[in-house]
Amino acid sequence: MSRDEGSAVVEFALVVPLVILVLLAAVEVALVARTQLEVVNAAREGAREAATSPDPARAVAAARAALGPRGRDARVTVRRPDVVGEKAVVVVRVPHRVAAPVFGGRAVELAARATMRVER
Numbered sequence: 835m836s837r838d839e840g841s842a843v844v845e846f847a848l849v850v851p852l853v854i855l856v857l858l859a860a861v862e863v864a865l866v867a868r869t870q871l872e873v874v875n876a877a878r879e880g881a882r883e884a885a886t887s888p889d890p891a892r893a894v895a896a897a898r899a900a901l902g903p904r905g906r907d908a909r910v911t912v913r914r915p916d917v918v919g920e921k922a923v924v925v926v927r928v929p930h931r932v933a934a935p936v937f938g939g940r941a942v943e944l945a946a947r948a949t950m951r952v953e954r
Contacts, residue, residue, distance in 0.1 A: 862932060866942070869904070869930050874946040876900035876908070880924035881948035884914045888954075897926050904928055914952065921949045 880897030884890065890912040898905030907929055914922040927945045932938065 865933065866930060866944070869928065870944050870946070872901060872904065873908075873926050873928050873944045874948075876905070876910075876928075877924050877926040877946040877948035880910060880912065880926065881922055881950040884912050884922035884924055885950035885953050888914070888916070890914055893922075893924055897924060901926075901928065916952075918952050918954060920952050922952050923947065923949045 876897045879900040880893045883896035884893035887893065893912045893914070894910045897910045898908055901908050909927040911925045912922070913924075925945065925947045927943055929941050930944050931941045
């Protein structure tokens with residue numbers, strides 16, 4: 835093996851961990867973004883149910899159902915006035931634990947808020 839080949843191997847060994855770290859970060863960002871989109875959708879589903887039903891429990895159930903298994907850990911708040919035309923507000927908060935241990939396994943809270951006008 836020549837000197838140049840040896841230095842190429844060393845450079846490769848030094849760069850590979852950095853490339854893997856960047857790939858892990860990109861995957862983690864994608865997972866957080868996907869979860870945030872799910873939370874936004876759950877808030878919208880809950881707001882739709884709150885706008886059409888006077889029972890706040892139905893709005894909470896709709897938001898949790900939209901989250902699937904993640905709905906067990908969700909905190910859903912519903913504010914629904916009794917006046918038709920006023921805004922029903924649903925806020926959904928979901929804890930999300932960072933999967934990659936390289937990033938410390940920290941938990942972040944993802945939240946979304948949706949409003950819709952009360953229909954009945």
